[in-house]
Amino acid sequence: MEFYLAILVGLIFAVSTYMMLSRSVIRLVLGVALLGNAVNLLIFTVGRVTREIPPIIPNGFKGMITGIANPLPQALILTAIVIGFALFSFVLVLTYRAYESLGTDNSEEMRIAEPEDVLVSELTY
Amino acid sequence: MADPNLISEAMRTAPTLLGEWNILVPMLGPLVVAAVSVMFRGKDRIQFSLALFGTLIALAGSVSLFFDVLFNGPQSLTMSGWIAPYGIAFTADMVSVIFAFVASLITLLIILYSPADIDKAFVKSGNYTMVLILLVGIHGSFMTGDIFNLYVWFEVILISSFGLLILGGEKIQLDGAVKYAFINLLGTTFFLIAVGLLYGITGTLNFADLYQKVADSDATGSLAILSIMFLFAFGIKSAAFPMYFWLPAAYHTPRITVSAIFGGLLTKVGIYALIRIFSIVFPDGNGAAFEIFTILGALTVLVGGLGSIAQVGLRRMLAYVLISGVGMLMIGIGINTPLAMLATIQYAVHSMLVMTGLYLIAGVIGRMAGSFEISKIGGIVMQYPFVAICYFGLALAVMGLPPFSGLWPKLMMVQAAFMNGDHWLVAVILVGSFLTIGGVGRAGIQMIWRGGDIDTPDGQYEPRGRRLEKHQLNIMMLPIVIIFLLTFLLGIFPEFLIQFANLAAGDLFNTDLYVKNTLGGL
Amino acid sequence: MMENVYLNTATLIAQVLLVSSFILLTIRLIKGPTLSDRILCLDMLVTVGIGFIAIFAIRTQQFAYIDVAIALGLTGFLATIAFARYVMWNGQNQLKIDKKDDKNT
Amino acid sequence: MIVELIISALIICGALLCLIGALGVLRFQDVYVRMHAASKAGTLGAGLLLIAVAVASAELGLITRSLAGVVFLVLTTPVSAHLLARASIIAGVKTCNETEINLLEGKYDKKKQTLASHVEKPVK
Amino acid sequence: MLVAVLSGFILAIFAPTIKRFLGYRAGWVLALLPASIFIYFLSLYDQVMTQRAVFELYEWVPTLGINLSFYLDGISLMFALLISGIGTFIMISSGGYLKGHVNQGRFFAFMLMFMASMLGVVLASNLIAIFFFWEMTSVTSFLLIGFDHLRKAARRAAFQALVVTGLGGLGMLGGFIILGVSVGNFELVEIMQFGTEIKDLDLYFVILVLVLLGAFTKSAQFPFHFWLPNAMEAPTPVSAFLHSATMVKAGVYLLMRMYPILGDTIEWSVILGTFGAFTLLSGTFIAIRQTDLKRMLAYTTMASLGLLVMLIGVGGEGAIEGAVLYLFAHSLFKGGLFTVAGTIDHEAGTRDITKLGGLRSKMPITFFAALIAALSMGGIIPLVGFIAKESMYHALLHGNNYTLILLAVAIIGNAFMFAIGFAVALKPMLGKLGDMPKAAHEAPIMLWIGALVLGICGLAAGFGITYLGSTLIHSAVSSINNENASTELHLWAGINMPLILSLFTMGLGAIIYMNYHRVRIFADDVLNWIGWGPDKGFDQFFAGLLAIAQWVTRNMQNGDLKTYMRYIFIMLALVIWVPMFIYGAFPSIDLTKLVTPTFYEAGILLMAVLGLYAVLVAKSRLTSIVSLGILGFSVALLFMLFGAPDLSFTQFMVETLSVVILALVMTRLKLDKSDRKYGLYAIISAIIATAVGTGMTLLLLRVMQTELDMSLSNYFTKYSAAIAHGHNIVNVILVDFRALDTLGEISVVMTTGIVVLALIRLKPKVDNNKDQNEDNLKGSVK
Amino acid sequence: MRIFTLHMVLALAWAAIAGNFSVLNIIVGFVFGLLAIWMVREQLGAGTYFRKSRRIVSLILLFVYELVHSTFTVALLVLKPKLDFKPGIIAYPLKVKSDVEITLLANLITLTPGTLSIDVSDDKKTLYVHAIDATDPEGIIADIADGFEKKVIEVFE
Amino acid sequence: MNTVILRTIAPALTALMILFSLFVLLRGHNEPGGGFIGGLIAASAMALFGIASGVQAVRRALYFHPVSLTGFGVLMAAASGIPSYVNKVPFLSGIWWKIPLGNGEYFDLSTPMIFDIGVWFVVVGAITAITLTLEEVE
C-alpha cells in the first residue's frame, strides 16, 4: 500500500511544485496548501501504514497491543497540520494585503522591494 | 495509580532538582511573558516593560545556564517525566549556551533601542510580543535535543519573524515579505520532509538516539540524500548560496530594530541547526555534505561580497555583508575540524554582535540623513562624530580588521582551511574579506566623510537629515556603544571568547558526552 | 472482522456505490461548468463522505470514527457557505471581471 | 440476525441513494436542478447510513451521536442549498434552457442588495 | 616594550582632550611620548648590542598558541628609533601645521595610533601579532590619508590605500598562516631557527608570493604603487611620517625580517630584483614629470623603496648593508624634505614647483634644512646618503651579471633622484620670487625644527658613520642576515670603483637637473602616450569588479519571486537526484510483493489524483481552490482508512477552515486577468515539477526499504493507558509524551493570530509611493 | 416553555434520586416526567404542551414521509434515460410571519419533492422556490400551503 | 450574509457546534478528539456565527478579545507544567488529581487535561481572531 501512497505523494509534490512556479501569488498559496498535504501524507506513509485500526487502546486494556496504526507519525502530522494551517493563513492574508497594497497578485509586478535601480551604476567616493 | 515497576522502567524516578529547570528558563520565561503580553494587547505602556522583563529572564537564564554548563558539563532535561529518547529532551552544551547567551544579549540591546524606533501603533500590534516569541523560538532551537521539536521551534521563529517583517504594512514590506514568506516556508517544509524521512529510516527523533541509529544504519544512500536535504533546508534558513534570495529581498524593508534582530539572530539559528545536525546526526557528513558546505559557503562568500559592492542602499548592503558572513560560517562547518568549529562559533558570535550593531547604527544614520540610500547620506562625522566612530569600528570588525573582533575568526578560519588542505578556501576567505572591505569601506567613506549628498561640492558640508533629539540619540546609541565595546574587547582580548568557543568546539567533537547526558548513560 | 455475511456483502456493495459516487462527483467538479456547480459537488462530496465514514465504522467496528462524520456534517456546510458568499459577492461586483477567464461570473 | 438484515438494508439503500444523488449531480442540466439531487438524495442517503450505525452500535452514546449526526445533516443541507442557490442567482448563473418560468428574474437589486417580493398578477 | 607600544594607543584616546586644553601647543606635549619612547629604546641600545636581542613575551591567545611577543634586535631597534625619533618631530610639526584646524585633536590621536601601530609591527615577534599591527597601520593610515575628508580626492586616496594595503595584508595573512602552520609555530624567533627547511617546503613559493604581496603593497612597489602618491592628499606631516620613516618602510622591514626565513633563493632574488628595479625606474620617471612638490617626493619615495627592495632581493651582506644604510639615510632626508615641502606649502600657499621661486632669502632656515636633505638624497659626501650609495654600488659590483644590470638601474635611478632632490630643495628657493598666493616668510619653529634636526642628523650620521657602522648598522645587518656581519664603514674609503660610479651618477644627475624642463616634458609625453597606469587601473579594476558584482547580483537577485522559486525547486530536484545517482540509492520495487489496494482505497486514490488534475487544469483560481478541497478530502479519507481518526478529523476541520479563510480572502480580491502561462515557461516548470515529484516518490520508497524501528511507538503504546491515563495514544503523545511540541505549536498559532491582526489592521497612514524606504524612518519617541 | 422547564427539572430530579447521571437514566427520567406531567396536565394547564408535542411529532412524520417521497421522485428523474422535465423558479406567497417559521418552512420545502427554497424576499412575503417540474406552479403552491405551512403554523401558534 | 434563513438557524448551529467541540475536547484523551480538534470545531462555530450574524455579534458574545483568549490558552498550557515544579518532576509531567464531588465520586483533573484545554483556547482564539478580522475588512 505504501507504494501507491508514495506515488500519490510524488504527484502532489509535482503539482504543488508546478503551482509554486506560477506568477500568480494566489497559486503559490495553493501550492503551499498542497505541499502541506504532500508532506503530511509523506510522514504518514513513512511511518508505515496499517489498515483501519486506530491507535486507541480499548477500554479496560492497559498493556501492550499490536496491530494498531503507528501513533507517533500521527501525532507529528497533527502538529504539522496545525502549524501548516497557521502559516497557510498567514501567507494567504499576506497575499491579500500585498494585493490590496500593490494592486496585483502577479509576482512579476511585485518589484517595490527590489526595483531595478538598487545597484551602483558608477564609482563615486 | 499505575504500577510502580512500570513507572520506574518508563519514567525518570529521580527527583528533578531546582537547577535542572534552568535549561527551560530562556525559552519558558519569554513564552509566559509573551502570553501575558498577548492578553494585554493594545496596552502599549506595559508592553515594553513586559518585553524587557521577558528578555531579562531569558538573559539571566542563559547566563546561569552558561555557568552551569561551564562548570558541570552539558545539561539535559527530558520533558514530561519520560526518559529520552521517548520524551523530548532539552540538552545544553557549550555551543547552545554561547549562542543562547549572545542571542539574549542582542535581544535585550534591541529592546533597549526599540523605544526610539517603534511607534505606539506598532507596540499595540504586538511588536514586543513578536520579539519575545522570536526569542522563545530561538532559545527552544538552541536547547532542544529533538529534531522534530527543533522543527517546531523553527516554525515559532518563522511566524514571529513574519510578524515583525510585516509590521507597518508598507508596500515595500509587503513585497519583501511575500518573497521572504514563501521561500522560508519552503525552507521549513523541506526540513520537515527531511525529519519525516529520517524518522522513516531510524525510527527516532532524539539527537542522541539518532547519533547511534544513524551510525548503525546501513541505509547509507538514503542518509546521504537526507543529509544534503538538511543542508539544503537549513541553507535556505541561513541564506546560503543559492538559496539566499529572501534575505536581500526583505531585510531592508521593516523597522531597523527588526532588521537588526533578523541580521543578528535569524540566519545564525540556521547555522546553529547545521552545526548541531552535522555534529550529532551526520558527524561524518554521510557522503559529500561537507564538501558541499565548503563549495556553497565559498560561493556565498563571493556572492555576498560582490553584492555588498553593488548596492546603493545601506541596509541592502548590510544584507549582502550578512550573506557573506553566512558563507564564512558554512565554510567553517564544511572544514569540520575542531579549529574550524572554533572559528565558526567565534565568527558566529562576532557576526551576531556586529551585524546587529551595524543595523542599529544604520538606523541612526538613516534617521539622521532621512534616507538609507548611501548617495544621500553624508557628513556623519561632522554632525555626530561619535556615531561615525561606532560605524567605523563596526565596519572594521565586519571587514575583519584589527583591533576589532572580526580578525580572529577569519584568522582561525584561514588556518583551519589551510590545515585541512583546502587551499582554495584560504583564497576564497581572503577574497571575500577583500570584497567586504570594498563594499563596507566605500559606503562608510561616502556616508561618514563626504560633505552631504553625492553632489555636495568638495569642502562644503550641508547637513541634510533632521537632527536627532538628544535623548533619542542616547537611547539609540547605548546599545550600539555596548556592541562597539564588546567587539573591541573581543578584538584585543580574543582569548576571552576563544576559550569558551574552544570548549564548545570540543563538545561538538565529543559527541559521546552529549549522548550520555541526553540518554542518561544508556 | 465481521462474521455476518449479509452485513459484509452489504458494506462491500455500499462501499462500491459510495466510491462510485465520489468519482462521479469529482468528474462533475472537473467539468463544472460554473463555480456553483463545483461548490455543489464539494458539498455533496462531504455528505457522501459522512456516509462513507458511517459504513467504514460499521465494517471495522471502529465506532470512534462517527465523531468525524458528525463534525463533517456540521462543518462541511461551513465551506459551502463561505463559497456561496464568494459567489454572491462576485456576482455583485462583476464590474471588472474578465468573463473569458472565469465562466461562472 | 434481523438486526443485521435491517442494517444491511439501511446500508444498501443509503449507499444507493448517495449514488443516485451523485448521478443526478452529474446528469442534470443546471446547478439548480442538480441541487435537488444533492440535497434530497444525499441527505437521505447519508442519513440512512448514520441510522445504520445507530442500529449497529449497541452503545447509547453512539446511538445518540449518530442520530445527532442525522439531525445536523437535516439542519444544514437545506441551508447550504438555499445559500448556494441564492448566490448563484445573484452571480447570474443561468438556468437551463428547459426552464419553464423564472419569477426571480430581475427581482434582485444588486446595488441595494435587496430582493423584491413577488407581486401577484391580477387573477386570470 | 608592551608599554611602549600600547602607550601610543592609550595616549591617542586622550589626545583630543589634551588638545582641547592646550590648543595647538599640545603638539609639544604629545611629542613627549615618542621622545620618551625614543629614549627608552636608546636605553635598550646596549642590551641589544651585547645580547643581540631583547625578547618579551605575553600570553595573548593561549588557546591558539598566539603570544604578544616582542623582539628587539638590531633591525627592529633601528626602526623603533627611527619611528619614535621622527615621530617626535612630526608630532611637533603637526602642532604647527594644523594650528587652528578644528579636528587637530583627532589628528593627534590618529598620528599617535599610527605611530604605535608601526612600533608594533617592527617590534612584534609573533607572525599573528605582526599581522595585527600591520593591519592597524593600514587602518590608521587610512584615517590619516582621508583626514581632509571633505575633498573627494582625499576620500578616494584613503580608499585606495585601504583597499591596496588591505589586499596586501590579506595576502600576508595567508602567507603567515601557511608559514606558521607549516613549521608549527608562529613565533618569529622559533621560525628563524628552521633555516633552509622552509625554503624546501612545497608551498614555499606560495608563502613567498603572499608575503611579498603584503610587503609590495605596503611599500608601494609597482604595480601597487599608485596609492602612495595619491596619499599626498593627507596633511604634510602625515606624508612625512608615512613616506619617510614609516608605513611604506613596513614593507621593507617585513622583507628584511623575512630575509633569513624566506630569502636568498632564486625566486626571492628574481622577484624582488625585478620588481624593485622596475619600481625604481618607473618611480623616478613619473616623479620627474610632476610639478607638485609633494607628489614629486612621493614618487621618489616609491623609487627609493624600489631601490631598497632591489637590494634586499640581491641579498648578501653587502647589499643588505647598503639597504640598511640607504633606509637610514632615506628616512632622514625624506622626512626632512617632506617637512620642508609642507613648510613651503604652509607659507607660500602652493606646492606647484612652476610657481615657486626665490624663497631662499625669506626662509633661510628652511632653505638650509632643504639643502642638507637634498644633498643627502643626491648622495653627496659627507652625508649619510653618500655612504649608502657607495655601499650599494660596492655590493652590486661584486655580484654576478644579474646584479650588474641592477647596478645600471641603480645608477640611472639615483641620477634621477639627485636631480629631483635638488629640484625640490632648490627650485623654490633659488631664482627670482615666484608668483605665489601668499607672501612667504620664515615659518614658526614648530614647522622647521623637524626638518632641521633631521638634516643635521643626516650630516652627523655621515661624519659618525664609522661609529654608527660598528654599532647600529652592524647590529641591524647582523640581525637581517641572522649571522654576525662584518660591517665596517668609513666616510671616505678612498678612490675606488663605487666612488667613480657615484661621481658618474652625480654627473648624470646634474645633466638631468639642467635639462629638467625638457626631461619633464618628455616624461609627460611618454606617460600621456601610454595613457594607462595603475591609478586608472584601480578605477578600472573597481569598475570591473562593480560590473561583475552588478551582473551576479542582477542575475541572482532579479527581484522576481518566480525566479527564486525556480532556483529553489531546481535545487530540491538536484538535492534528491544527484546523490541518488551517485549512491545508486534507487528503490528496488518488488511488484509481486505489493499489497493490492482494496477497491475503495483505489477509488479514493483515484479521487485524489482527479482532484490534483482539477487543480492543475483549473482555469480560474477559485476552481483550483475548490479542487484543492477534493484533494484535502481524499487525504482525510485516506487517513481514516489507515487508522488515523484524529488526523482525519483534523484534516477535515482544517480543510474546511482553510476554505473559509480562502473564500473570505478571495472575496476581497478583484482578480481580473487570466494567470495561465503557456509555452516554454510552462514546459520548464513542468519538467522541474516532474523531477521533484518523481524524486520524492523514489526517495520515499527507498527510505521505506529499511525496517522501521518501532521502539518509540511501542513505548508510547505500552505506557499510554498504563501510566498516562489516556487511551487515545495520539492525544497522549500530544499532551503528555511530546507536550513540548504542542506548546511550541500553540505558540505558533497564537502568534499567527496577532500577526494576521497586525497585517490587516496596521496600515500606513499615507501610502507614500515615491520612496518607501523613507517611510521606515518616521519612528519617533513620544 | 415553563412546562418544558418543569419537565427537565423532573428528569434531572429522577437522575439525582437514582444517583446516576448517565444519559440513559436522564432519558428514563424524561419519560417518567412526561408521564407525571400528563397526570396533572389540567392543573398545570399543560394541554397545549401536549397538543404542541403532538403537532411536532406530526410535522416530523410528515417531513420524513415527504423526504422519502421526494428522494424517490428525484431518483426516478435521475434514472430516467431522458431528462424531459421543465424546471422553473416560482414565487410562494408566505403566510407565516416569524423568522423561525419561515426558516423552518423553507428548509422543509427544500427537503421535499421537486422543490428547493432559493430565497426569501426582503419583506418576508415571498419565498422563491425552484421546482424541478414547474409546469403546474399553482399546484405546488397549494401543496405547500396545505402541507408544511399549515403544520408549521400549527406548531407555532 | 443577510438572509433570514441563515440568520435564524446559525445561532442554533453555533451552539450545537460549541457543545460538540467541548465534548470532543474533553474526551480526546481516550477517543479521537482533543484540544486541537475541539478548538477547530469551536472556531468553525465562531466563523459561522460571524458570517451569519456579523462580527460584532461574535465579539459581544465572546466578551474577551479572541487574541486575549490565545494568550490565556498559552498561559494555561504553560502553567500546566508548573505543578511539576512543585512535585519535583520535569516540566509538563502529567499529574493527576481526584477532586471529590462530595457524593463519593471523583472528578479526574489532570495537568494534561489543563494543557489540552489551553490548546483549545489557543486554537479557538487565534482562528476566530483571523476569521473575524477578515470578515470585517473593508
Ligand code: NA
Ligand atoms: Na451538506
Ligand code: NA
Ligand atoms: Na487528539
